[in-house]
Amino acid sequence: MLQRALPFGLEEYADRLARTRASMAARGIDLLIVVDPANMAWLTGYDGWSFYVHQGVIVPMDGDPIWWGRGIDENGARLTTWLADDNIRAYADDFVQSRERHPMEDLSRLIAAEGWDKGRIGVEMDCFQFPAAAFAALRRGLPDARFVDAGGLVNWLRSVKSAQEIAFMRKAARIVESMYDVIFARARPGLRKNELVGDLVRAGIVGTDAFGGDYPAIAPIVPSGEEASTSHLTWNDKPLRKGEATYFEIAGCHRRYHAPLCRTIHLGKPPAHVLNAEAALLDGLAAGIEAARAGNRACDVAAALFAVFERAGIAKDSRCGYSVGLGYPPDWGERTISFRRSDETELKPGMTFHFMPGIWADGWGVAITETILIRETGAAEPLADVPRAICVIE
Amino acid sequence: MLQRALPFGLEEYADRLARTRASMAARGIDLLIVVDPANMAWLTGYDGWSFYVHQGVIVPMDGDPIWWGRGIDENGARLTTWLADDNIRAYADDFVQSRERHPMEDLSRLIAAEGWDKGRIGVEMDCFQFPAAAFAALRRGLPDARFVDAGGLVNWLRSVKSAQEIAFMRKAARIVESMYDVIFARARPGLRKNELVGDLVRAGIVGTDAFGGDYPAIAPIVPSGEEASTSHLTWNDKPLRKGEATYFEIAGCHRRYHAPLCRTIHLGKPPAHVLNAEAALLDGLAAGIEAARAGNRACDVAAALFAVFERAGIAKDSRCGYSVGLGYPPDWGERTISFRRSDETELKPGMTFHFMPGIWADGWGVAITETILIRETGAAEPLADVPRAICVIE
Numbered sequence: 122m123l124q125r126a127l128p129f130g131l132e133e134y135a136d137r138l139a140r141t142r143a144s145m146a147a148r149g150i151d152l153l154i155v156v157d158p159a160n161m162a163w164l165t166g167y168d169g170w171s172f173y174v175h176q177g178v179i180v181p182m183d184g185d186p187i188w189w190g191r192g193i194d195e196n197g198a199r200l201t202t203w204l205a206d207d208n209i210r211a212y213a214d215d216f217v218q219s220r221e222r223h224p225m226e227d228l229s230r231l232i233a234a235e236g237w238d239k240g241r242i243g244v245e246m247d248c249f250q251f252p253a254a255a256f257a258a259l260r261r262g263l264p265d266a267r268f269v270d271a272g273g274l275v276n277w278l279r280s281v282k283s284a285q286e287i288a289f290m291r292k293a294a295r296i297v298e299s300m301y302d303v304i305f306a307r308a309r310p311g312l313r314k315n316e317l318v319g320d321l322v323r324a325g326i327v328g329t330d331a332f333g334g335d336y337p338a339i340a341p342i343v344p345s346g347e348e349a350s351t352s353h354l355t356w357n358d359k360p361l362r363k364g365e366a367t368y369f370e371i372a373g374c375h376r377r378y379h380a381p382l383c384r385t386i387h388l389g390k391p392p393a394h395v396l397n398a399e400a401a402l403l404d405g406l407a408a409g410i411e412a413a414r415a416g417n418r419a420c421d422v423a424a425a426l427f428a429v430f431e432r433a434g435i436a437k438d439s440r441c442g443y444s445v446g447l448g449y450p451p452d453w454g455e456r457t458i459s460f461r462r463s464d465e466t467e468l469k470p471g472m473t474f475h476f477m478p479g480i481w482a483d484g485w486g487v488a489i490t491e492t493i494l495i496r497e498t499g500a501a502e503p504l505a506d507v508p509r510a511i512c513v514i515e
Numbered sequence: 516m517l518q519r520a521l522p523f524g525l526e527e528y529a530d531r532l533a534r535t536r537a538s539m540a541a542r543g544i545d546l547l548i549v550v551d552p553a554n555m556a557w558l559t560g561y562d563g564w565s566f567y568v569h570q571g572v573i574v575p576m577d578g579d580p581i582w583w584g585r586g587i588d589e590n591g592a593r594l595t596t597w598l599a600d601d602n603i604r605a606y607a608d609d610f611v612q613s614r615e616r617h618p619m620e621d622l623s624r625l626i627a628a629e630g631w632d633k634g635r636i637g638v639e640m641d642c643f644q645f646p647a648a649a650f651a652a653l654r655r656g657l658p659d660a661r662f663v664d665a666g667g668l669v670n671w672l673r674s675v676k677s678a679q680e681i682a683f684m685r686k687a688a689r690i691v692e693s694m695y696d697v698i699f700a701r702a703r704p705g706l707r708k709n710e711l712v713g714d715l716v717r718a719g720i721v722g723t724d725a726f727g728g729d730y731p732a733i734a735p736i737v738p739s740g741e742e743a744s745t746s747h748l749t750w751n752d753k754p755l756r757k758g759e760a761t762y763f764e765i766a767g768c769h770r771r772y773h774a775p776l777c778r779t780i781h782l783g784k785p786p787a788h789v790l791n792a793e794a795a796l797l798d799g800l801a802a803g804i805e806a807a808r809a810g811n812r813a814c815d816v817a818a819a820l821f822a823v824f825e826r827a828g829i830a831k832d833s834r835c836g837y838s839v840g841l842g843y844p845p846d847w848g849e850r851t852i853s854f855r856r857s858d859e860t861e862l863k864p865g866m867t868f869h870f871m872p873g874i875w876a877d878g879w880g881v882a883i884t885e886t887i888l889i890r891e892t893g894a895a896e897p898l899a900d901v902p903r904a905i906c907v908i909e
Contacts, residue, residue: 169747170733173643173846193833193875196745214833215857218850220667223641247617247648249567254641254666256650272648273614315727319720326713326750333709333752339564340730340844351590353563356720358727439587439608450734450844452567456612463609481587 127166127203128376129285134203137164140278142182145271151240152232153180153271154259156250158449160275161188162377165202169194172250172449174217175224181237189228191217225255229262238263243271249451276457280444281471286378287494290446290473293380294492294504296334296373300324301384301507308514310363310388318343318356325373335374337381338448342370349385349486352479363389366511368479368488372453373505378446379453381475382505383488386512395487398480399511401433402489405478406509409441409460413476413493413501419464426478427462435480438462442476445492470497473504487511521560521597522770523679528597531558534672536576539665545634546626547574547665548653550644552843554669555582556771559596563588566644566843568611569618575631583622585611619649623656632657637665643845670851674838675865680772681888684840684867687774688886688898690728690767694718695778695901702908704757704782712737712750719767729768731775732842736764743779743880746873757783760905762873762882766847767899772840773847775869776899777882780906789881792874793905795827796883799872800903803835803854807870807887807895813858820872821856829874832856836870839886864891867898881905 127134141164145153155161158172165178165188176190188198188209195211198204212227232238242263245251247270260268282290303324307317318341328334344354346365361367365388372381387395405426412425423441430437442460445453453475458466460476472495479488489509493501521528535558539547549555552566559572559582570584579602582592586605593603606621626632636657639645641664654662676684697718701711712735722728738748740759755761759782766775781789799820806819817835824831836854839847847869852860854870866889873882883903887895 168749169745170736170749170845171747173733173848193746193873196875197748200742200745200748215855217834218837218848218853221857244647246651247646249643249646251646252641252643253638253645253647253650254664256647257640270648313727316721319717319728322720323713323717326716327710328752333707333750334713336734336749339567342564348594351563351594352587353565354591354594355562355564355730356727358722440611443612451564454567454612459612461609463615479587481590 128289131203133283133285134164134166137278138180138186141180141275144274144278145180145182145243148243148269148271148274149241150243150269150271151182152237153243153274155180155275156245157248157275158250159447163275163279163447165204167198168201168377169197171197175255177228179232189231223254223258225258226262229259232263239265242266242268243274244268246270246272248272273457276455279446279455280457281469282446282473286446287471289375289378290380290492290504292332292375293373293378296325296328296375297371297380297382297505298507299329300371300373301382304369304386305512308361308386308388311360313358313360314343314345314356315358317361321371325371328375332375335377337372337374337379338450338453339372343367344486347484350481350484352481361388366391366395366485366487368486370488377448379448380492380504381445381453381490382492382507383477383479383490384507384512385487385489386514388514391511391513395485395511397433398435398482398487399489401430401435402478402480402487403509405429406476406489406491409476409478410491410493410503411500413468413474413495414499415468415470415495415497417468419458419460419466419468420462422476423460423462437480441478442474445473445475468495470495522683523560525597527677527679528558528560531672532574532580535574535669538668538672539574539576539637542637542663542665542668543635544637544663544665545576546631547637547668549574549669550639551642551669552644553841557669557673557841559598561592562595562771563591565591569649571622573626583625617648617652619652620656623653626657633659636660636662637668638662640664640666642666667851670849673840673849674851675863676840676867680840681865683769683772684774684886684898686726686769687767687772690719690722690769691765691774691776691899692901693723694765694767695776698763698780699906702755702780702782705754707752707754708737708739708750709752711755715765719765722769726769729771731766731768731773732844732847733766737761738880741878744875744878746875755782760785760789760879760881762880764882771842773842774886774898775839775847775884776886776901777871777873777884778901778906779881779883780908782908785905785907789879789905791827792829792876792881793883795824795829796872796874796881797903799823800870800883800885803870803872804885804887804897805894807862807868807889808893809862809864809889809891811862813852813854813860813862814856816870817854817856831874835872836868839867839869862889864889
């Protein structure tokens, strides 16, 4: 029944499954319950906006995984995954947002019926698709199982990208370039911000003549003026104003793979403190990209950036980057490696990061960032080609 | 520091807080930890895409609530909520996606420092922002507290809308009308679906000359042909094909309030089974809207629809509607009232629902839906005015 082309070949899914099982074996896990939608997609191809209800991919040590979810999504699993029909199992609709019963009761019965209820079961403890009530229902339903935290097990396997994954991210980078083409061409004082955002989002979905864009896992973050002193504010319908900086935290997305990129526009000549911040950001980015090479550690990238910031008198100790790739709302980050002083993860060829040194100061802010690929040798490769500077618009 | 205009007046927030406390008192809850982003926004105005990290609004029985979240979002809380600076508390960035520490350790210390650690603490047990690890960390950090499930406590208070909330939803309805204007004008065989989606999303963000659109909590669901046999599939970059039905599950959104609406287009003359389904949907919608009146129950709406479907020989027992309004990804539904046989909730004036009778059949599907407002008297009012029929495009 498979109608949509799988994003990856069957051999790539087989490799992912084998690596997942090796990691399960290393942790003594007999059965893995994967509920993170990005992990579900990475293992099976499943791609639908059904992650507002309980669902999962169940990975035993032998045999194919099972997609488990809501009845009305069963055909979606048939259409988007490589799994056989027998491995797609659905629960009845009266479990959905019920006050009487929890979907994990159905999953518990499935697990018991398969004879998997006596072993060590891995669950993604800090995953937002695994709320406390889901864990409680599973524990009630599977009293003989022992549960262990398998949070991040699959996420960590995703950190080194395959050639096909990198190809998708390069397409996402082409898309984010086209989004910035629209921003730089359209932004001007007086334009309502929602109109600018409508245009840039359209550019991201249209993509190129050769390939289209997908929905990014984060809506455009587009703060202006004083709003730019913080992160994560989206847009409103007020006009852009002369004298204000606006930064864009946006991503191109292709088949759920992201290339995030931040740039800042300034309507009118930027003041000295903004130009100083820009200079520090550009030097810091360059230093960080130089440090982002196979064999170095995540903290080395952060240290290279922070050293530049310190010389410029900029206090910043928050995370300045994270592993990026496949993602579903609310996050395009992989929730594994962070560019910060305490993260000593070794960088490996094929890892991809959003190197994200935003400056959120008192009453203003600037962000200039890159999505980078760790190469076999040499400094990291920025995937997108967008002028690395504040875009001044008169 | 408040820069963005609050969507509601202070008296409305005071009323919401008073009703929340009354509900807490009725359940014997001394302190409520609200982590659902829609509930956080409803109580305080907070509006930022920071719900991929741990955060919350802490509601004691006396004094103002506390916004608690990540340091880089602290200014966002200052800019978007009615809370005083003292009531905005942030945790250090090294708690974010850490393997060593959990943000709930910080919240536990805050709660203990305020002397709230001995009472009954309500938590949203099945909320996707409250994963099992968060609950475990809270229980470790607050050994003297007793935890009770306060899931849905705030959600249920949101079900009856204020005049201002209804005004926002009417604006969202205007926006979804403009999105369908674009769809009906642009859809044609050969057009890549991503281009059509780019245009409709742009229309939703641009809104009208008088007010702009916000990001809907669900990305456009746009399946064609056999894909329409399931729910929740988004788009791809393949051309629309003659002879295929495509349904759109989209929403207008204004200041986080949604007016979802589904319509179906058919490129070329629809076959008899699709026309029969359309007739049943239209009759069923009309019957359900007639039944959707104050004093009736949620199940009465479902029964009215299902009776029409039975006469037409259509088997459907899945939920056919849900309470709708304020929402953040991944869900614009309020996760409370459902139109289904088992839900006996009494309908009250000011409640709003997405009445959503999709038909997902073997190899095809049709959806025609309405967002409706329960009135003081008479049948419910559909908020949007989009021709209620399959749009046939030659």
